[in-house]
Structures are given as C-alpha cells and as structure tokens.
Amino acid sequence: MSLRTIRILLWLPLVGFLIVLGLVLSGLIKPHDTSVRSQMVGKPLPAFALRSARPGQPPLASASFADGKVRLVNIFASWCVPCVVEMPQLAQLKQAGVVIEGIASRDKPADSLAFLQRNGDPYDRIGDDSTSAVQIAIGSSGVPETYVVDGKGIIRAQHIGPIQPQDVADILAAVKDAR
Amino acid sequence: MRRWIVLALLLAPAPLWADPTLAPEPLSYTQLPDPRQEAAAQALMQTIRCVVCQGQSIADSDADLAGDMRALVRQRIAAGEKPEAIRAWLVQRYGRWVSYTPPVDALTWPLWAAPILLLCVGGLMAGTAFKRRRR
Numbered sequence: 642m643s644l645r646t647i648r649i650l651l652w653l654p655l656v657g658f659l660i661v662l663g664l665v666l667s668g669l670i671k672p673h674d675t676s677v678r679s680q681m682v683g684k685p686l687p688a689f690a691l692r693s694a695r696p697g698q699p700p701l702a703s704a705s706f707a708d709g710k711v712r713l714v715n716i717f718a719s720w721c722v723p724c725v726v727e728m729p730q731l732a733q734l735k736q737a738g739v740v741i742e743g744i745a746s747r748d749k750p751a752d753s754l755a756f757l758q759r760n761g762d763p764y765d766r767i768g769d770d771s772t773s774a775v776q777i778a779i780g781s782s783g784v785p786e787t788y789v790v791d792g793k794g795i796i797r798a799q800h801i802g803p804i805q806p807q808d809v810a811d812i813l814a815a816v817k818d819a820r
Numbered sequence: 821m822r823r824w825i826v827l828a829l830l831l832a833p834a835p836l837w838a839d840p841t842l843a844p845e846p847l848s849y850t851q852l853p854d855p856r857q858e859a860a861a862q863a864l865m866q867t868i869r870c871v872v873c874q875g876q877s878i879a880d881s882d883a884d885l886a887g888d889m890r891a892l893v894r895q896r897i898a899a900g901e902k903p904e905a906i907r908a909w910l911v912q913r914y915g916r917w918v919s920y921t922p923p924v925d926a927l928t929w930p931l932w933a934a935p936i937l938l939l940c941v942g943g944l945m946a947g948t949a950f951k952r953r954r955r
Contacts, residue, residue, distance in 0.1 A: 675874060677871045677917070679914070680911075681913060746840075747884055748840065749841065774888070777910075782872065782885070783871075
C-alpha cells in the first residue's frame with residue numbers, strides 16, 4: 642500500500658463515527674413512531690354484526706353503514722384511562738352533528754354502561770366486541786382509536802389514541818372530506 | 821403536588837392503565853385438542869408480531885390483544901383454514917410489518933442476499949490474507 646492510500650484510509654474511522662453520530666442525532670430530532678396504522682383505510686368496513694351493549698337495542702352491523710351518512714366509529718373500553726380523556730371531545734363532535742358509533746373492546750356490557758354514565762354517552766349505537774374480533778378485523782392495535790367511515794361504508798381515516806381538544810378540527814375536516 | 825401526580829402517571833408503565841376485567845378467551849391460553857392443528861397454529865403464532873408488545877410474537881406476548889389474536893388463529897385453524905391464508909388476512913389489516921417471515925420480492929431481496937454477499941466478501945478477504953501469509 643502506498644503512503645497516499647494509507648493516508649486516505651486513516652479518515653475512514655472518522656467517517657464511520659460521523660455516520661453513527663448522524664443516525665443518533667436524527668433519532669433524537671425525529672423519534673421513531675411506534676404506532677401501528679391500519680391498512681384498512683380506503684377499504685370497506687369488514688363484515689360484522691355485534692350485539693348491542695345496551696339491553697334491548699339493535700345490533701351494530703357493518704351493513705347499516707352504507708346509508709349515505711358519514712359516521713365516526715370509536716373503539717373504547719371502560720378499563721381504558723385515555724378513553725376518559727377524549728369523552729368531552731366526542732360530546733363536542735356529537736354536538737356538531739357527527740354520528741358516533743361505539744365499539745366496546747373486551748368489556749362487560751354493564752361495565753361499559755357504567756363508564757358511559759360516569760363520562761357521558763356520545764354514542765348512537767354500541768357494539769359489544771368482547772373478543773376484540775372486530776377490532777382486529779379493522780386493523781386497530783389499541784384503545785382508543787377512531788375511524789371515519791363514509792356513506793358507502795368505506796373507512797376514510799384513522800385517529801390513533803385519544804382525541805385531544807386540538808384534534809377536533811382535524812376530525813371535523815376528515816368527516817367533511819368523507820361527505 | 822399536581823406536578824408530582826403527573827410525573828408519577830408518566831412513569832407508570834402503560835399496561836397499568838389498561839387492564840380489562842373480562843376473562844381471556846378460552847383459546848388464547850388453551851391448546852387445540854388435535855396436536856397437528858395445534859402445531860400448525862403454534863408455528864403461525866410464533867411468526868406473527870404482537871401489535872401491542874412490538875418485538876414479541878403473539879405466542880410470547882401476554883397482552884390481551886395478543887391473546888385475542890391467538891384465539892383467532894386457533895379458531896381459524898380448527899375451522900380448517902390454511903396458516904398462510906390467516907397470515908395474509910392479518911397482513912391485509914396491519915401491513916407486512918405484522919409478519920415475522922418476510923417473503924422474497926422486489927423490496928425485500930437485499931435482506932436475503934446480504935448475508936450471502938457478505939459471506940462471499942469475507943471468503944475473498946480470508947483467501948487473500950492466507951495467500952499473503954504463505955508467501
């Protein structure tokens with residue numbers, strides 16, 4: 642090896658170090674997003690028919706979504722603390738004229754109803770998804786999650802985590818887009 | 821005081837916030853009676869990623885959603901569905917990310933080719949190093 646190549650090769654460790662430094666810095670500036678987005682956005686709702694969590698009420702069936710009305714589908718649970726956070730925002734959306742259907746994940750109907758009594762009930766209908774079957778079919782990875790479903794029964798948008806006050810405008814815009 | 825409560829809540833692990841009271845699905849913790857079907861379900865469950873405890877398979881994870889996914893896999897296997905069809909169904913919902921066995925295609929071939937290429941490069945380097953020493 643000539644002296645010149647050795648001189649060039651001596652820079653390699655520094656270059657390697659700078660690459661690693663760049664990776665670390667980029668991770669600090671923009672942390673890795675671990676939320677799992679549903680691949681069902683843009684596709685029709687999976688077929689389901691959940692019995693109602695409210696006694697004597699009609700079931701929540703996917704077929705009933707194709708009636709021209711845009712809806713929100715909100716997956717919630719009585720055991721889910723962040724779900725309490727979004728209840729005022731759901732009430733606000735309901736007041737703005739948005740129809741919200743609830744899917745109670747892994748819950749006893751009595752617990753779901755007690756939860757809604759404490760925190761307000763924004764739901765038109767509530768499906769009892771005691772085995773998470775619909776939650777999995779829809780591609781949801783946790784509670785709470787909210788989906789915008791258009792009048793043809795096609796999922797148009799997904800919101801992961803509780804709807805915070807600053808998210809309400811985005812959700813309303815997504816509902817308007819789906820019309 | 822309020823600051824300390826918020827801090828305590830932030831430090832509390834997320835699973836503490838979320839604990840369903842409903843008993844788990846029977847099939848999430850019970851094997852199928854037919855050993856061949858159970859083996860097929862086990863093999864599939866070990867290559868499906870848990871969407872809650874990301875990095876664990878649904879066979880390893882104690883998350884409730886993983887339990888429900890195990891129950892779903894066992895029910896479908898018991899109903900005679902092929903494991904690869906169940907995998908495809910889950911990939912359709914959660915993306916390719918959910919499967920631990922990446923297929924070989926236009927996007928993933930470097931993943932499979934890289935070890936072979938690196939082995940060849942290593943072999944070449946070792947070969948030249950040995951040759952030099954012999955001289």
